[in-house]
Amino acid sequence: MTDNFTRRDMLRMVSVGAAAATVASPAILRAQSGFPDRPINVVVPFNTGGYNDRLARASAPFVQEALGQPLNIINRGGAGALLGHTFFQQQPDDGYTICVSSFGPYIPLNILTQDAPFTVEDWHMINLPSQDYTLMATSADSGISSIDDFLERVRADPGSVSIGIQPASADLVNLTILMEHEGIDTDALTIVTYDGGGPARNAVAGDVVDVALVGGQGFIPLADQIRPLLVFGDETRDGWEAALIGDVMGDAAQFVSGSQRGWGVHSSFVENHPDRYQILLDAIETASKSDAMIESLEDQALATTWYGPEASNRQLRQTAALMEEYIDLLTGD
Amino acid sequence: MIDFENVQGAVSLLTSSAQAWIWLVPGLIIGLFFGSMPGISITMAMAIFLPMTLYMDFLPAIIFLTAIYTAAGFGGSVPAVLMNIPGTTSAVATTFDGYPMARSGRHNEALGTALAASVFGTLVSYLLLMFLIAPVSRVVLRLGPLEMFFVAVWGMLLIGSLAGRSMLRGLLAGTFGVLLGTVGFSSAGHIRGTMGVPWLFDGVPVIPAMMGLLAASQLIGLINTRYLIEDEASRKISFRKIVGGMRDAFRQRFIVVRGAIIGVLVGAIPGVGSSISNLLSYAETKRNAPDGDTFGTGNPKGVIAAESANSSSEGGAMATMLALGIPGGGATAILLAAFAMNNIVGGPSFIANQMDIVYAIIFANFAQALLLLIVGLGFVYIAGYVVRVPLRFLIPSVLVVATFGSYAIEGSAAGPITLVVFSVLGWAMMRYQYPVAATVVGLLLGRLLENELARVFQIGRQSIEGIFNYALTRPGALAILGLMLLSILVSAIAKERRRRRGIKLLDEQV
Numbered sequence: 001m002t003d004n005f006t007r008r009d010m011l012r013m014v015s016v017g018a019a020a021a022t023v024a025s026p027a028i029l030r031a032q033s034g035f036p037d038r039p040i041n042v043v044v045p046f047n048t049g050g051y052n053d054r055l056a057r058a059s060a061p062f063v064q065e066a067l068g069q070p071l072n073i074i075n076r077g078g079a080g081a082l083l084g085h086t087f088f089q090q091q092p093d094d095g096y097t098i099c100v101s102s103f104g105p106y107i108p109l110n111i112l113t114q115d116a117p118f119t120v121e122d123w124h125m126i127n128l129p130s131q132d133y134t135l136m137a138t139s140a141d142s143g144i145s146s147i148d149d150f151l152e153r154v155r156a157d158p159g160s161v162s163i164g165i166q167p168a169s170a171d172l173v174n175l176t177i178l179m180e181h182e183g184i185d186t187d188a189l190t191i192v193t194y195d196g197g198g199p200a201r202n203a204v205a206g207d208v209v210d211v212a213l214v215g216g217q218g219f220i221p222l223a224d225q226i227r228p229l230l231v232f233g234d235e236t237r238d239g240w241e242a243a244l245i246g247d248v249m250g251d252a253a254q255f256v257s258g259s260q261r262g263w264g265v266h267s268s269f270v271e272n273h274p275d276r277y278q279i280l281l282d283a284i285e286t287a288s289k290s291d292a293m294i295e296s297l298e299d300q301a302l303a304t305t306w307y308g309p310e311a312s313n314r315q316l317r318q319t320a321a322l323m324e325e326y327i328d329l330l331t332g333d
Numbered sequence: 334m335i336d337f338e339n340v341q342g343a344v345s346l347l348t349s350s351a352q353a354w355i356w357l358v359p360g361l362i363i364g365l366f367f368g369s370m371p372g373i374s375i376t377m378a379m380a381i382f383l384p385m386t387l388y389m390d391f392l393p394a395i396i397f398l399t400a401i402y403t404a405a406g407f408g409g410s411v412p413a414v415l416m417n418i419p420g421t422t423s424a425v426a427t428t429f430d431g432y433p434m435a436r437s438g439r440h441n442e443a444l445g446t447a448l449a450a451s452v453f454g455t456l457v458s459y460l461l462l463m464f465l466i467a468p469v470s471r472v473v474l475r476l477g478p479l480e481m482f483f484v485a486v487w488g489m490l491l492i493g494s495l496a497g498r499s500m501l502r503g504l505l506a507g508t509f510g511v512l513l514g515t516v517g518f519s520s521a522g523h524i525r526g527t528m529g530v531p532w533l534f535d536g537v538p539v540i541p542a543m544m545g546l547l548a549a550s551q552l553i554g555l556i557n558t559r560y561l562i563e564d565e566a567s568r569k570i571s572f573r574k575i576v577g578g579m580r581d582a583f584r585q586r587f588i589v590v591r592g593a594i595i596g597v598l599v600g601a602i603p604g605v606g607s608s609i610s611n612l613l614s615y616a617e618t619k620r621n622a623p624d625g626d627t628f629g630t631g632n633p634k635g636v637i638a639a640e641s642a643n644s645s646s647e648g649g650a651m652a653t654m655l656a657l658g659i660p661g662g663g664a665t666a667i668l669l670a671a672f673a674m675n676n677i678v679g680g681p682s683f684i685a686n687q688m689d690i691v692y693a694i695i696f697a698n699f700a701q702a703l704l705l706l707i708v709g710l711g712f713v714y715i716a717g718y719v720v721r722v723p724l725r726f727l728i729p730s731v732l733v734v735a736t737f738g739s740y741a742i743e744g745s746a747a748g749p750i751t752l753v754v755f756s757v758l759g760w761a762m763m764r765y766q767y768p769v770a771a772t773v774v775g776l777l778l779g780r781l782l783e784n785e786l787a788r789v790f791q792i793g794r795q796s797i798e799g800i801f802n803y804a805l806t807r808p809g810a811l812a813i814l815g816l817m818l819l820s821i822l823v824s825a826i827a828k829e830r831r832r833r834r835g836i837k838l839l840d841e842q843v
Contacts, residue, residue, distance in 0.1 A: 062456075076744065080518075081532030086531070113522075114534070162792050167522025190837040193793045195784065202603055202659060206474030207791075221658040225474070300673065324549075326387075 035276040036069040041097045045084020045106075047077035051217075052261055053317065055130065055302050056100040062293035079261050081106040082114050089235035093266035095276040101143045104260035104319035105170040111320075112327050120320045124267045125312035126284055130303040132258030134171045134232040135216030135240065137209035140225050147243045148213060151182055158188030164200040164209035166207065167193045168320070170256040171213040173326045174232045174245075181249050191262045200225075215258040216240065220301075233257075256322050260315055261303075342689030347454045355691075357701060360400025361708045367401070368408020369416045369716065371544055371731075372748075373736015375405040376663030383667055391675040392690065396697045398671055402664050403701050406607070406644050407709060408452040414443045414636070415561070415719045416731055418548035422539060423607035423643040425773055426615035428547055429495070430628060430635030437631050438567025444713040445578025446633045447640045448706065450589055453582060454641030455702040457593035458600075458648025463695050465597075466684065473601045474659075478788035479803065479810035484599070485782040486816050488609055488774070491616035495629070495771045502767045505833070510772035513537050514779020521787055532747035541739035541751040542776060546739055547840075548735060548770045549752065550759025552728045561720050561727070570717040585637050588618050590744065592641030599642075600649025604663045607646035608777055612641030620824040623831060648698075655691055656684050671682050719744045 042060070046052050053075060058068075060071040076084035081101055091097040107123060108114035138144045144153065144161075153161050165171050179186055194200035197214045204212035205225040216237055219226060228242035232255040236244060245253045263284055270277045285306060287293050294304045307315070367378035379401050385393035409424040414431035422830030427447060432754045434443035462469075489507070496503020516526040517536035527533035536658035555561075562568050582589065592614040592657055599610035618638035619628040650665045660666035672679055677687075684691055719727065739748035759769045804810060 079531050082534065083531055114524075114531075159794055188791060190794055192788050193521045194788075195518065198659070199603070201724070202474055203477070208475065208477040212352070 002333060035095060035273075035279050036067060038096065040064075040067065041069045041091070042071050042073050043088040043097060043099045043101075044073060044079065044092070045081040045088070045101050046076050046098070046166055050270065051130065051259070051302075052100050054300065055261060055297075058067055058297050058300055058302055059100075059287065059293065059304075062287035062290060062296070063284055066286045066290075067280070078108060080082070082110045082116055085110055086117055089122060089266065093269040093272065095265070095269055095273055095280055098126075098280070099264045100262065101264065102259035102261045102262055104257065105323060106259075107316070108320040108323040109168055112323060120317060122267050123307070124265050124270045125316050126263040126265060126281055126309055126316060127288060127307055128260045128262035128312040129288065129307070130259070130261040130304045131214070131315075132215040132217050132261070133237055134174045134213050134229040134235070134258055135219055135237075135242070135257070136175075136211055136213045136227055136232075137204055137219060137226040137228050137242075138211045139204055140227050141207055142164050142210060142227070144210060144227075144229070147248060150229060151184070154188055158185075159190050161211065162190040162192050162209045163195055164192050164214075165210035166195070166197065166200060166202045166214070170258050170323070171215070172329060173212050173256045173323060175252055176326060176329055178245070178249065192256055216300075256319055257315070260312075260319065262312065263285050339688040339692050341679065343692035346392060346689060346693045347696060347761075350791065352390060353697065354700075356393050356397035357388070357400050357697075357704060358708060360397045361404040361701065361705055362712075364401040364404025364406075365408045365709065365712045368405030368421070369411040369414050369712075370550070370738060371416075372540065372740075372742050373695045374421050374540070374663065374742060375402060375409075377668060377741070378405050379664055379667040380713060383671060386671055391677065392697075394421075394671050394675070395668065395694055396701075398668055399407050399647075399698055400701050402647060402668075403455055403644070403698065404705055404709070406455075406624060406647055407448060407705065408712075409642070409643075410447040410451065410636075410640055411713065413718045414447060415716065416548060416709050416727075417551045418544055418731070418735065421608075422543065422777060423611055423646070424639070424779065425547075425608070425635060425725050425770075426611040426639035427643075427771060429486035429615065429639070430630075430632050432551075432635070433629065433631035434633065435720065436562060437443070437576075438562045438564055439578075439631065440562070440717055441569075441571050441574035442578035442581065442633065443631075444638055445710075446636050447578075447581045448575075448709045448713055449579035449582035450592070450637040450640035451644040452702045452709070453589045454593045454596060454643075454645040455647060455705070458592060458597045458642075458645030458698060459651075459695050459698045459702070460669065461593070461597050461701060462652050463650045463692070466652050466691070468654050469597070469601050469649070469656070473603070473653050474657065475809065476602060476783040477807060477810070479607075479791065480813055481602070481781065482785040482789055483601075483611070483810055483813040483817060484605070484613075485778050485785060487813070488616070488778050489782065490620075490817075490821070491612050491774050494616060494619050494625075494770045495768050495774065497629070497766075497768050499766065503771050506762065506767045506769070506771040507775045510775020510777075511779035511782065512775075513542070513772070514679075514776045515783050519787065520784040521791075532743075532745065536777065536780060538739070538743050538751045539776060540742050541748045542755045543773050544735050545741060545752045545755025546759040546773055546776075547756075549732060549756030550763050550769060552731060553756065553760045554763055555724055555728065558724055560724060566721050570714060570721075572714060575713060575717075579635050579706075582637050585634060588637050589641040591617065592638050593648075594644040597644030597649040597652070599734065600646025601653045603653060603659050603662075604647075605781065606650055607643040610646045610649075610772060611639040612644040612777070613640055614638045617820065621827070623827075625828075651694075651698075654679055655694075658683070687761040783841055812835055 028041055042056050044053050044056050056073050064071045076087045088099045107120060144150050192209050197218050200212045200214045201222055203209045205222045220238060228240040230235055231240055231242050232245045245255050288304050288306045297304045367373045409421040410427045412418040413424040413427040414435050417428050417432040419425045454682050492503060492507035517534050518524055595614045596610045600606050612770055615635060615638045618634055619625045622634055653659055654665040660669050669679055736749050739752040742748055762769050764786045789800060793803045
């Protein structure tokens, strides 16, 4: 039988058949042109239970309602998000895989300190609703009463004040900028490194180190046990009664924000599939601005603020540029 | 220290509805089942069932999750005893004596002893928690790097007693383990020994490595054996013997209480927990036991020491979580997530204002421990049938389960690859008489040891004088060091006295 047909004939028949089926069945037609026609994977490059994981899972019901397809959360934790970010970049840039992560500072850190196989330009931010900030705090029992008191002590007796901090972090960059401004040699600081924000916060709450510089949001459960000294931000955050970096450094104060968390995609996806990108952007924007999602996420202490792609990309690239300036500090050379 | 008004409130909370109780037994069964699967950690079992608690009230949800927590803690000892696989890091010391017991046909006794010691340990730890929740939580955060370094050194002493016949081989194996433990990012931000493999940035995957070293290597060595227990008559599953083993555990009250105290204290320290406490308790018990030389060859006291400490760590971790709102490990992080889903935040204000709920959780855990005794007995009875499976079926099945488990825990091929590499390594070490257990202890403690020492150096500004001055400001650390030295001294004197008495007896006989 098949001998009577050439390959070309077969192909023609198949394509005619497919075309006929398409015309005959509007459902398939819609599925072929309508993005998305299958579930969308959300890569979270952190383990379950962290902020990004909670953000992705809490937002999923609202985003999938706006999108018409379910979201499927995939946790790929490890190596300071490097494994998850790399995994994401290896996925097809067709919009069926998106990413929820602490893009700042982890993408610059992956690139500057871990030799990551991607650049900042490979990433496009849709929205970064959660912007953490560095908080300098001391134990509630310690004698350090204010940021000025801290600076005075460091000047008077170099090495006498121990500082808990994560190596290769936005917090370390902020500390260095502050010390440069104050004209204090970093050798006068006794730096104690912790491999996580939690351990560093516990250390300062227990008065094991004199002060700590860590992401401020994580300090909220420990509020009774610490005294906030300095917020690295333009305005006060989470009700901390502490000085702002602008009070110390003046209007020209420079600082890196802490974790900038939210939604991102491949840059090549935006170029190659502008129509699909628009659908995805609209869905996340609609959901983020809906009262239902705002209320639900607020209950879980998660952010929904809509900054949009332009502002979010600018913020990420700013962080990346400032961190690159301090690359020697981050790589420990 | 106990507020009776709140105790009354707790009792009425627990007795007012049946909902708090119906989830208890299902929770225990889930915990036992998942805990005894190699590679499924306590955290994973709890994470899988966390979404279910969305449909429950707060107290039933917490009781359900802590039931999984309690039972999974014991579940890990079943494969540890029967197959030398510590399903979780907290059951490592259980394998040291539990598995030799099983191989010599005392699997019934070993499982019974492990169950009773776990239950007893959990009870003691929650009893301590009831009285000491506030003081323990105050101490925990004050532990600095020097204190933690001495705790790690205390654990390292165990390597000496795992060395077997050749101390040199033991030390070498232990050092190798410590070096393995330092692979990846150090706390100071340096990358070591990853050979450019990104999966090693967070260190060697501990559970797959441990399963490979202890279990797979052991199973490969058994390939020419037909059954786990050679003697056919010993392969019986005997209810009477299981209960006999349980009685053994209750007879060794002192070991259980010591294990429970170590468990609570170490378990309360964030980030340390039951994986260290079972090693410490085992080491202390072995050093102080008159028959310390028979440890490692199937002495039930070893099983009791390990199991009482790892199960009581739960109480310590709960103290830190309830009183400070800090998760000490994965399991308490899940519990905190369940708290958050009900808009409750753990911490000082929680225990100040809602002590009745805290007491209700503690009382429910007493009930859990007692019920575990019954449910666990049935579970252990069924699990014991593993010894009747011919090894030609058992070994491949266990290796397959371990491979799946190692994939599940890492979420990538890094898990199974680690398992295979360390299986071969473990087999080779056994072949040339290096104690693999010493390497496992080194691997578990290496990271803690190095990170804390690095911090001591940083605070002491890299000078001996600075470190010495810092040590003088930490009386707690000096007290731990003093206790450790005292413990070594006391056991050395006791050993010497026993030796003299032995000689004297010999003289009299002559």
